[in-house]
Structures are given as structure tokens and as C-alpha cells.
Amino acid sequence: MLLLYHLGLASNFKQASSFMSRQSQLISLLDETDKQIRDRVHGDQVKRLKEARGVYREEIMDCVRHCAWYRVSLFSRWKQRGIYAACMWIVQLLLVLSKVDSIFIYVPEYYLETVVDCFHVLRKSDPPFVPAAMFINQGLASFVTFVVTHFNDPRISSAELRDLLLQSISVLVQYKEFLAAFECNEAATQRMPKALLATFDNRSWIPVTNILLRLCKGSGFGFPKRGESSSSSVIFQKLLREACITDEELFSAFLNRLFNTLSWTMTEFSVSIREMQETYKVMDFQQRKCSVIFDLSCNLARVLEFCTREMSQAFLLGTDTNLRRLTELIVFILNHLISAADPELFDLTLRRPGQFTEKVNRGMILAPLAGIVLNLLDASRERDCGQQNDIVAIFASMDCADTILCGFQYLLEYDWAGSFRGDDHLGKLTQLEKFSSLLICQAELQEVEKRICQGESDADDGICCICYACEANAEFVPCSHVSCYGCISRHLLNCQRCFFCNATVVGVVRKDANAP
Template sequence: RALEHASQASQQSLVRALLRPYENRAWGQSNWLLLRFWLGDGFGYRESRAPCVWQAGRLPGRSLGLFRSRAKNGSHTGLLHLIAPACPSRHFQRLISEMLSKDETFCTSFLNSVLSQLNWSFSEFIHILQDIQNVSQRDEQQVIETKQLKICSMCFELTVSLMRALEMIVTITPGLWLDTSRANSEIILGRICQLAIQVLSRVTIPPGCFQHVMDLCLPDLSNVTHFAIISAAIGILLALMKNELGGGGADGTALVAGTSDISVHKVPRVSKYLLTDTSFHITSLEFALGEIKTPIANTSQEAPRGNFDPKMRAHIDPLTNEVRVPSPFRAIIGVKEIVPDPPIIKFNMADYPSHVTQEELDQVRRLIEILQLRQTLLSEITVLSEESLCPICYAKQNSAMFDPCQHQSCESCIIQHLMNSKLCFYCKLFISKVTRTPDGAVIYESSVPLNMPALPQTTNGSSQTDDSVDEGDGPSSTTT
């Protein structure tokens, strides 16, 4: 509130400083300030600390309260564990939206850095989880290093904080991807959808390293929860789908008043991006509501609560986590063979009424319902041959051709590739021009002469490309 009473010039300078690209600088505190402007307005984001895992569901009298991660000296250990209550600033949200809308180059640079850092932090988080899972599954007992657990915890908090910042930007500045006249609207929409889907698929669909490590109940990972990361990802998806969840209009969806029936005439733009992504699964959204309806459970029964791989861990009791028989995979003389239990869903957003409202739960159900119907329509009208599919994403049709090598891909993939490299990913030739195959329109043309070397030049004995960002390595100078 004190910042809102500062001079307009000071406020503009502050916002521009906060929105500088998250590269080659300590961006952790800048992102923390952006979260302060947003805390209280995000999906399930009324409290900076994650709810306690043992919150006793809908019985507030038995709740253990909010989980607080503290070090031995009592100080907070992460960016998400704030003491101040939620106090969102609509004023600064408006200033951020105006600045991103007016300066397209500045906006693209900032968003690209946020998405790159998010890709890096989540990739590091999953990589460490896989290492922890591998160590825990070995026959010989090995101690997991505390340092590794703390790094894993920090990567998780960075991931969630960046996702919340992205949720705010998508919510307050929808023109960044709705306005098709903007040069980078397609690539921004594609990358945001891709990251949100990847996060959901990694932490929801069983079996996976996320749930396995959660079941280990490691004290240094007590702040790593389903709620924090799933609610942030769903918040991004709901912000993207806001205009397509309404009552018809330009998106081609007509709703019958007073009913849940939906008459779909075409698949809107954002829905198509989500449904054509090879990593997207409706079960990821159903998991958030604790009601997966897929072949992983008996079709005649509701999926039991808990996330469990019955084939690989049939000898482990899903409730007590104890070994039941010495041989889980074959019958032994005198020992009855165990019938594997179905997978169990341990998470349900409805178990956290202090953090998620009934209206927000209804929005998720609405999102699932609409995407299911549009997925059916898309499967009926979209039948692409294997030769016409983009060889990079295997989800969209080839729609762009490169000069001079004549290789092809979909328009979204090549635009994203050109943001980091100007070389063809097939033959490594320098790309001089990219044309849209249906109409021959030029969507990219390089100003660099064709006779220049194909490989990037090395200056002052060092060479650095941005390819590492796509691989999830992140800038080496990243500090938090």
C-alpha cells in the first residue's frame, strides 16, 4: 500500500525494474515482489504457505493448521514461506499489464526468460527426484544427502513461484496471446500451454517419481506437496481458457441456459493447443479432484484414494507401506498369490477448503467437461497421416518450409527454435527464410547474408548459445 502512494515515475521505474529479463541477474527477489502483488488473487493462492498434508479434510477442528517450513534457527527457508498476509495490489497489476502490452519487444524478452527459467527449475527438480527414487530402490541402504534434498526443495519452490508469476501475467494481460496481430502471440501461447501440461503430467499421472518421493516422507522435502504445484498449473490453464469457458460467442461454443449441455461447432484456439499436445491427458485434471476415470482403475468402481503402482509394488501394502509377502510376482508353494491393488489417489483439492473454494472446484469440473467434449470433436475431424505430422512435436501438421534446405515443421516449432538458434535442426544449415506452406507467406527472413558461416562465432575465447535453455540447463549465472 505504501508503494501505491509513491510518485507515478517511481512506480513505473519499479515495475520496469521488476520486469527486466530473468537472465544474468539475481531475479529471485524480483519474482518475490511480483508474487506479493498477486497473492490473494490466484487460483487456490490465498496463503503463501502450502496447507498441511494432514489437514483432516473438511474437519477444521482436527486440522493441524498451515504447514510452516523453518530451519533450525527458526528462519524461513524458501521464497514461498512468507509471513505477511495476502494483500493483492490491483494497482500494480494494472501497471504491469500496461507495460507488457505497450512494449512488445520488452514483453517478449521478459516472458522468454521466465519460461526458460521455469523450464530449467522444473527439469532440475524432476532430475533430482529421479535420483532420489533410484537411490531409495536399491537393495543396499544408502543415505540421501541432506544437501541434495535442500536443492530439490529449492528447485520446487522456484518452480511454483515462477508458475504463480506466469499465472498473474496470463490473467492480467490476456492480449499477449489473444491478440493474433502480435508477432509472438502464437509462440507465447504454445510455450505456456506446453509447460503447464508438462508439469501436470509429471506430478499427477501414476506411477511417477513425484509420488514415490512423497511417500518416503523425507523431512527436508516436507514443503514439496501436490497442492502447491497442481493449483499453480491449473490456475494457468484456467486463465488461458477463461474466454472459452463462457457462454458461447466468438469461440464457437454455445451453451444451453440452465443445463450443462454444450453444442460445439469448432474447437477454439486455446483448447486446440491443449488437446493437440502429446503430453496432455484429461486424467491430469481429474487427478486434482481425486476422481480419475481411466483404465488404471476398475470401470465399475471409483478409483480408491492413493497413488500406487500395483504391478511394480504389489508386495507393498498401499496403506501401511509394509512388505506383505517375500515374493510379489509369482505364486509360492503354500503362499497365496497376491492380487495387485488398483492405483490409489491420495490427493483431492476438496480436502483443503481453507485454500480452495467451491466455485474454484466447479471451474475445474467445467474445464474437464468442456475439454472432454472438444477432444471428441477434435478426434473426429482431425485425421493426419504420419508423413504430414511435424517431426518435432508429432502433434501438428507441417505448415512451414525452410530455405534453402527445404525441410519442414509446424509453424510453432520453428518459431520457437529460431528464438534460440538460426540453424536448421536437421542439417545445421543457416536458415535464411521460412515460408508458410499453405499460402507462401514469409513468416521469417534473416538479415544475415547467406555466405556467413553456419556455426556461431566464438568471441574472447568463449562461446555460449541459448540451446541449453531448451534442454533445461538454464543460464549458468542464475542466482536466487
């Protein structure tokens, strides 16, 4: 029976789901486009919006015809009863089989695909077959237990199947009532926080980012006091914080991948923007690509903002590697944003027809950057510890003072009130102003000290040849090549070979007096 469903009905249900989702999306876009047409006064913009409205109307009519057919042919009452029974039976069967390794590894893949398909068909059925309360209380609990237990289960050999389970979590946590079911599920609260951090890799980072963003949404700079913040999960925020504190190695690996991924997405976004600016043409495919990459970058930045708020000790205490990487990333992103040759074209590439300016703008990426700095400033002020890393000194020590000051000036001059209406966090911008003033003073002081010591520096050949800013106070073992400890530490996060001779590194020896 399951095989027949998988071969015969699953594809039809997926098509029905696709048309229903597309119909809802198009109706929303059409409403927004009509509102923009009423508000616009420029002829060219109105003409373009009317063309988009015509396209949306044609697509909506096509979706309505398909959805009507699928409701009649697929979503009949007796078929929904059969799907519900099959879903509940398969979930319970898989939960029992998963307790025996020798049996679970031989479970056919279409069992897992079928249970996910059945569940989402019931969730999106129109009209609903099972009342929402009954579906959540009886049907959702066992499904949640299964997906959170097995989305990173190595016994499931198919990476596509694990992705399917992870994407199911990503979809469900977007809804407040389903998120509450995760919070009440023992398996979810015990396993999901650490499993999500461990699963953040080159393959699964997008759904993991979406899940983390949803769990932490509403707690960062620029979010309104009401609305989105009420639908975040305080329970999972606390669990994530505990997971990061109790397993420092796991959090360190996650943070390293987060830095690398955000740097990559911003680089891809910048390259795509410049390609369009060179020709001054905004192609539909390129615009979609830029919009998607920009959204991903904003989501990653929000996750990083959450880390600085909840785990500030990872940046302020111990070695300054994380703080230096963070400051370099902030400057890197700000430099890409403010160096755009044509700001109007830059903003145009972020918005699809029918989208409002306040929904898609540079503030989406600038807000988490401001939040990161403010979080670290607040944590520095609260911690009465003389051994903590100085965020002002770290920024000032970077060999691009003008770029840093220009970036923070851009943050201060940005139209925050126009991008985030009713935001109570805007009063914190005075802290950024004070921070910028301190940064200017610190940079000037370091410049004076550098000039005083210029004679000694010119005669000293012990400077790190990677950053040309610090003393070469550490060497690789066994090849004995030298560099500064900061550059070596960051290099070894991603590669265990010497960056001079490519020899395998087995250790690092510090030569300075402050070595532990």
C-alpha cells in the first residue's frame, strides 16, 4: 500500500501543494502591488507595477483552476481518512523500528518519504480533515519525535532523506502552534539544540539557519517590540545557550562555520551586484539570485547577533581570535554595502515587483551588525573583568582605520526610523555614537604610537608576513615556519597544513613571554 501511494499519489500531492502555496503567494504579491500602484506618482514605476500586476493575475487564475481540480480529485473525505491512518501507523512503526539498529537500517526509504508526504498533505489540506487541536495533540507529537530524533541519524544513509526531515522541522517551526508542540516535546528539547549546531555544515546550513532564526526571532536590534518577537521561542533560546556553554568545542566549530558561510554569502552577493552594475541591467534571474543570497546573509547575521547576545564570553574572554574574526567580518560587510557605485540600483536588485521598501532594504543586514556591536558593548560594561578583550582596541588595531570609521558613520546616518517603524531599540544608537568617538581617539593614539616606533619597526624583521601588523611570535611544528599566533590560530581552524610549505602541522610553539 505504501509503495503504491509513493508511486501513484505522492507526486500529485506535491503538485497540489505547490499550486496552493503559489496561489497564496501570488495573492499576497497582487495585494502589495495594488497598494504600491495607488501610492506611486512616477509614470515609469507605475507602468512596471501594472505589468507585474497583469502577470500575477494570469498566474493566479491558472493556480485557481489547478487547485479546484486537486480539491475535488485528491482531497475527498475518504482519501484524507486513509492518509491520516497511514501517517499515524507509519510514524509509530518507525519509532518502534528505530530502537533496533539491525532492523532500522533496512527500512525502505519510501517509508520515510511517505510519512513526511502524508503529514504535510494533512497539514495543508483544504478544507482541513482533522481539527487543528486534534491534529496537534494527537498527530503532531509522534511526528515531531521522529523528525527531531532522526534528521541527523547516521543510520539513514540517504542524505536527501535527512534533508527532508530537517526541512520538515524548518517548515513546522514557522507556525506558532507547531512551535509550541516542539517546546512540549521531550525529544525536541533534549536533542534538537545540539543536533542543530552539529548539523550546520556545507550541505544543511540553509535549513538549520532558518530554524535557528525562527527560534531566536524578535530578540535582535531592529525588531519591533510587538509582533514577531511574540512568536519566538524563549525555551529554545535558553536551551541553545546552555548547549553552547556546556559544549565549547561544538560551539567553536559552529561559530567557525558560521563565520565562513556568512563571509561566502556576502562575497557572492557583492559579485552579483557588481555584475549588474557594470551593465546597469537587472535581469530577472540575477535579481532572484541577489535577493536569495541577501536574505541568507541577513539570516546568518541574525544568528551571529544572537550568539553575541547569549554567548558574549566566547568573544570577550580568552583568546581574541573570535572577536578579531567578528570585527573583520563586520568591516568586510560594511565595506561591501557602502562601496556600491549606484545605491539606487543596489536597492533595486533587492526588491522584486510588488515588495515594499520597508520590507527589503539595506537595514535588514545593517541592523544585526549594529546589534552585534551593541551586544558586545553591553556585555563589556556588565562584566567587571580586567582580562576581557577590548572591542574598541580590536577595531582600532585593524589596518583600515578610514574604512572602519566610514562604516560606522554609515551605520549612524542610516534612516533607521524609515526602515524599522516603532522600534524601541533606536535609542541605543547613542551607544554607537560614543563607541565611534572612542574608536576615533583610539585609532589616532595608535597612529601616533606607530610613528614613534617607526624607526624600530623598520629595523625589525620579526613582523608577521601574513598580516604585517603583529610580531611573528609563534612557529609551526615540525617545519618551524613562523608567523603571529593570531594568524596561525585562525588558519588552523580550517586547515591543518603550514601556509608556507604545506607540511602537516602537529603543533604550535609560542615564542613570546606571554605564552601560556
